[in-house]
Amino acid sequence: MNTTQSEKITPRSQDYAAWYQDVIRQADLAEAAEVVKGCMVIKPHGYAVWERIVAELDRRFKETGHKNAYFPLLIPESFLRKEAEHVEGFSPELAVVTIGGGKKLEEPYVIRPTSETIIGHFFSKWISSWRDLPLLINQWANVVRWEMRTRMFLRTTEFLWQEGHTAHASHEEALEETLRMLGIYAEFAEGIMAMPVIRGIKTRAEKFAGADRSYCIEAMMQNGLALQAGTSHDLGQNFGKAFDVKFQNKNGELDYAWQTSWGVSTRLIGGLIMSHSDDNGLVLPPKLAPIQVAFVPIYRKEEERAQVVEKAHALSAELRRLGTSVVVDDREGYNPGYKFFHWEQRGVPVRVEIGPRDVAAGSTVVKRRDDGAKQVVPMAGLAEMVSGLLAKIQSDLFGRAEKRLRDNTVLAGSLGEVAEILKDATAEKGGGKFVMVHIADDPACDAKMKELKASVRCIPLVDEHGGPGKCIITGQDVPQRALVAKAY
Amino acid sequence: MNTTQSEKITPRSQDYAAWYQDVIRQADLAEAAEVVKGCMVIKPHGYAVWERIVAELDRRFKETGHKNAYFPLLIPESFLRKEAEHVEGFSPELAVVTIGGGKKLEEPYVIRPTSETIIGHFFSKWISSWRDLPLLINQWANVVRWEMRTRMFLRTTEFLWQEGHTAHASHEEALEETLRMLGIYAEFAEGIMAMPVIRGIKTRAEKFAGADRSYCIEAMMQNGLALQAGTSHDLGQNFGKAFDVKFQNKNGELDYAWQTSWGVSTRLIGGLIMSHSDDNGLVLPPKLAPIQVAFVPIYRKEEERAQVVEKAHALSAELRRLGTSVVVDDREGYNPGYKFFHWEQRGVPVRVEIGPRDVAAGSTVVKRRDDGAKQVVPMAGLAEMVSGLLAKIQSDLFGRAEKRLRDNTVLAGSLGEVAEILKDATAEKGGGKFVMVHIADDPACDAKMKELKASVRCIPLVDEHGGPGKCIITGQDVPQRALVAKAY
Numbered sequence: 001m002n003t004t005q006s007e008k009i010t011p012r013s014q015d016y017a018a019w020y021q022d023v024i025r026q027a028d029l030a031e032a033a034e035v036v037k038g039c040m041v042i043k044p045h046g047y048a049v050w051e052r053i054v055a056e057l058d059r060r061f062k063e064t065g066h067k068n069a070y071f072p073l074l075i076p077e078s079f080l081r082k083e084a085e086h087v088e089g090f091s092p093e094l095a096v097v098t099i100g101g102g103k104k105l106e107e108p109y110v111i112r113p114t115s116e117t118i119i120g121h122f123f124s125k126w127i128s129s130w131r132d133l134p135l136l137i138n139q140w141a142n143v144v145r146w147e148m149r150t151r152m153f154l155r156t157t158e159f160l161w162q163e164g165h166t167a168h169a170s171h172e173e174a175l176e177e178t179l180r181m182l183g184i185y186a187e188f189a190e191g192i193m194a195m196p197v198i199r200g201i202k203t204r205a206e207k208f209a210g211a212d213r214s215y216c217i218e219a220m221m222q223n224g225l226a227l228q229a230g231t232s233h234d235l236g237q238n239f240g241k242a243f244d245v246k247f248q249n250k251n252g253e254l255d256y257a258w259q260t261s262w263g264v265s266t267r268l269i270g271g272l273i274m275s276h277s278d279d280n281g282l283v284l285p286p287k288l289a290p291i292q293v294a295f296v297p298i299y300r301k302e303e304e305r306a307q308v309v310e311k312a313h314a315l316s317a318e319l320r321r322l323g324t325s326v327v328v329d330d331r332e333g334y335n336p337g338y339k340f341f342h343w344e345q346r347g348v349p350v351r352v353e354i355g356p357r358d359v360a361a362g363s364t365v366v367k368r369r370d371d372g373a374k375q376v377v378p379m380a381g382l383a384e385m386v387s388g389l390l391a392k393i394q395s396d397l398f399g400r401a402e403k404r405l406r407d408n409t410v411l412a413g414s415l416g417e418v419a420e421i422l423k424d425a426t427a428e429k430g431g432g433k434f435v436m437v438h439i440a441d442d443p444a445c446d447a448k449m450k451e452l453k454a455s456v457r458c459i460p461l462v463d464e465h466g467g468p469g470k471c472i473i474t475g476q477d478v479p480q481r482a483l484v485a486k487a488y
Numbered sequence: 489m490n491t492t493q494s495e496k497i498t499p500r501s502q503d504y505a506a507w508y509q510d511v512i513r514q515a516d517l518a519e520a521a522e523v524v525k526g527c528m529v530i531k532p533h534g535y536a537v538w539e540r541i542v543a544e545l546d547r548r549f550k551e552t553g554h555k556n557a558y559f560p561l562l563i564p565e566s567f568l569r570k571e572a573e574h575v576e577g578f579s580p581e582l583a584v585v586t587i588g589g590g591k592k593l594e595e596p597y598v599i600r601p602t603s604e605t606i607i608g609h610f611f612s613k614w615i616s617s618w619r620d621l622p623l624l625i626n627q628w629a630n631v632v633r634w635e636m637r638t639r640m641f642l643r644t645t646e647f648l649w650q651e652g653h654t655a656h657a658s659h660e661e662a663l664e665e666t667l668r669m670l671g672i673y674a675e676f677a678e679g680i681m682a683m684p685v686i687r688g689i690k691t692r693a694e695k696f697a698g699a700d701r702s703y704c705i706e707a708m709m710q711n712g713l714a715l716q717a718g719t720s721h722d723l724g725q726n727f728g729k730a731f732d733v734k735f736q737n738k739n740g741e742l743d744y745a746w747q748t749s750w751g752v753s754t755r756l757i758g759g760l761i762m763s764h765s766d767d768n769g770l771v772l773p774p775k776l777a778p779i780q781v782a783f784v785p786i787y788r789k790e791e792e793r794a795q796v797v798e799k800a801h802a803l804s805a806e807l808r809r810l811g812t813s814v815v816v817d818d819r820e821g822y823n824p825g826y827k828f829f830h831w832e833q834r835g836v837p838v839r840v841e842i843g844p845r846d847v848a849a850g851s852t853v854v855k856r857r858d859d860g861a862k863q864v865v866p867m868a869g870l871a872e873m874v875s876g877l878l879a880k881i882q883s884d885l886f887g888r889a890e891k892r893l894r895d896n897t898v899l900a901g902s903l904g905e906v907a908e909i910l911k912d913a914t915a916e917k918g919g920g921k922f923v924m925v926h927i928a929d930d931p932a933c934d935a936k937m938k939e940l941k942a943s944v945r946c947i948p949l950v951d952e953h954g955g956p957g958k959c960i961i962t963g964q965d966v967p968q969r970a971l972v973a974k975a976y
Contacts, residue, residue: 050558051556068539111585158561
């Protein structure tokens with residue numbers, strides 16, 4: 001593919017939004033599909049990261065009893081109208097198929113923006129007794145939402161995601177599922193993406209259209225903006241009633257099923273980029289890096305080449321035996337500097353250099369992508385050392401991201417103070433903060449935050465900021481502070 | 489989910505098409521999505537089979553240097569028109585999005601029926617030199633083709649598939665790739681699906697719209713009908729010219745890239761069903777079975793229960809250590825007969841029964857799904873025995889399918905003979921044959937076969953039927969026999 005190596009990456013301090021686009025281009029993750037409005041092409045390196053994300057999540061879903069299935073892309077337009085809030089939330093974003101096989105359709109189809117409606121329809125056919133519950137389904141799919149302002153990975157007209165859809169015999173069980181999946185998202189974000197998150201509940205104004213309550217994980221990007229990284233919805237009996245999902249309970253009475261839905265998407269890749277990457281390009285946490293270690297043989301003469309390349313292959317084989325994903329960059333016609341740059345921009349966590357003098361000395365030079373630290377490491381025991389280093393990088397990345405989150409979380413006691421704290425924060429210039437304030441779960445209060453171009457991101461499930469207080473807008477008593485921030 | 493156990497499966501001899509639908513329903517593989525014309529829901533058991541297919545193929549694609557990527561679902565309508573044959577082939581089948589975000593679109597988008605056009609557009613941006621070649625991309629995706637007559641898995645308006653798209657510096661390399669991927673499909677079909685296939689080249693009338701030549705694998709279903717199970721296309725420079733995919737060759741001259749595309753889809757699951765299943769339901773080859781072994785504990789009293797269930801779990805753990813996928817059906821409230829039926833209909837290759845007397849005797853009863861053979865097997869060494877049995881079942885399934893193919897392949901020397909052989913063959917009644925005839929690669933000859941409701945399926949790459957002869961329609965000399973059959 002076209003090598004764009006010589007193009008520069010805008011420094012973060014100059015323009016964070018431009019930096020983000022540059023990192024994506026230089027790491028060859030994706031490119032805007034200008035001919036398809038708001039869409040993008042996920043290029044091989046970006047797709048390989050997505051495959052790692054899918055593998056990690058899919059395993060967790062299966063371990064908790066969920067099964068994958070696949071429902072139609074096209075949904076009869078009338079289905080959306082069956083749940084009043086749902087249609088209101090999604091109609092402005094729909095792509096509508098009006099022609100099929102050369103003929104105007106009697107009833108148009110919409111391309112799924114999410115699948116609660118079509119899955120609700122099938123749940124009503126599959127569920128008749130408490131014995132059929134819980135029904136735990138997940139779908140990996142593409143969805144389309146007609147977006148006005150798009151940003152690669154973060155908000156695109158089409159995106160890839162998973163959507164879990166479950167049905168339960170009681171609200172208690174449904175709520176337990178909602179929180180279980182939120183917990184899986186949080187554990188994945190922190191343990192695998194090295195991205196600390198705040199688990200919380202959305203305000204009523206910010207919840208999913210059709211849910212009773214929505215739970216979310218919110219992460220802080222390097223510019224201090226919030227990113228909603230995953231959501232899990234307690235749907236109550238709303239879709240159960242809209243789609244007649246009824247079951248006979250243990251007492252022989254008919255009741256509507258209690259449902260949940262939950263999802264994460266390719267947006268996570270945007271969060272990954274903005275959690276760890278630097279002015280030299282992408283930085284990937286080892287647990288999600290499609291390539292964890294790149295060996296770069298260094299040589300001038302042909303006889304040196306054979307020797308260092310052979311050694312690189314032998315050492316890489318040892319690393320592979322430990323379950324590490326390795327590439328030996330023995331491409332001809334490219335100098336070592338080019339190769340260093342290549343793997344650095346693509347976020348490979350560890351680079352191992354081997355030259356003729358290293359072979360003679362029985363050592364290598366190992367470089368960390370995250371902090372740039374270099375060290376000479378003996379070939380004997382290299383595999384174990386690098387394996388340990390990968391674990392260290394993973395935890396260091398999390399540690400740094402967590403410190404940033406802590407350092408940029410502040411308290412505010414009045415609307416004026418919130419306004420002052422957030423006034424200069426933008427996606428481009430940075431300066432965002434997580435502002436913890438007492439604020440009522442009231443659409444009027446959410447609207448006040450919107451005036452500041454901010455929003456109530458969530459009411460954290462664990463209150464670490466001192467309990468009750470008075471709402472900065474209404475003055476009413478509220479049990480704890482909520483998280484307010486500017487967000488993607 | 490709703491248990492449909494008591495519903496009967498129509499015997500194959502009575503109505504093969506009804507049998508096919510019944511097997512799908514009873515194995516809980518899929519169901520027609522009546523509310524979305526021509527579409528289906530792939531239910532968890534069906535999707536699990538697809539996941540096994542994806543895993544096996546994806547590994548083979550990656551081993552041969554291909555990388556996965558993802559391109560937009562929506563394609564500008566004008567793109568289709570850039571390749572004259574392509575638009576002619578696909579326009580009657582398009583789903584068209586005319587409204588997005590509440591507004592009529594200036595240029596409608598079509599939902600991809602296949603992605604040569606949109607990928608061609610991006611290849612032209614990514615390729616500029618011979619150094620960028622070969623470019624080897626694969627995409628796992630959903631596609632939509634507005635079909636008039638649909639059958640679950642075999643022909644649905646939306647289906648899941650993979651589409652490989654590659655670009656090369658010479659026709660020789662492109663053709664090599666086309667045949668390499670055909671070889672991978674054939675090896676997968678025979679080695680993993682236990683489904684023998686004929687590798688061949690399509691006639692000019694039957695080739696993919698936009699290809700220079702199309703290669704295919706054709707399988708024989710139990711009713712003697714042919715199923716095109718995979719195709720690999722030599723696209724020549726057709727899409728290169730349509731989308732201006734140019735590169736500078738080693739001599740410094742500009743040339744158009746030589747491209748290929750190749751795909752298999754969820755249709756393979758239809759082929760799988762019709763290769764091995766019987767009047768009792770689904771039969772899966774062990775290498776694609778999501779569950780390979782089902783343990784059914786048999787007991788009357790509670791103290792027996794604990795004992796047999798414990799033993800079943802201990803034995804199943806040994807099998808898992810050998811890499812076997814096992815379920816222990818310890819559900820309460822269902823009798824053994826129900827469980828036998830349950831796993832049988834779902835195609836699980838081996839069942840292991842353990843009752844109190846078996847525990848006392850240190851033995852189990854092992855039953856093969858494919859031929860119904862039962863034997864008493866000592867618990868000591870059970871895991872190794874079952875593991876070997878799975879391999880035996882896999883090869884027996886292939887052996888039986890291959891014998892069927894051989895027994896139902898016949899020669900014909902005239903048009904009248906072909907007509908006579910195929911006259912009563914239908915999807916419902918069976919009686920299909922693979923008829924090997926000398927026939928010219930001429931659209932007029934293909935048309936003659938269409939009059940018999942048959943088609944020239946392919947000209948086999950390996951001629952096993954005696955070399956040259958005279959075309960049964962035109963009388964001209966042709967180098968070998970071609971395969972004619974009724975087909976799905």
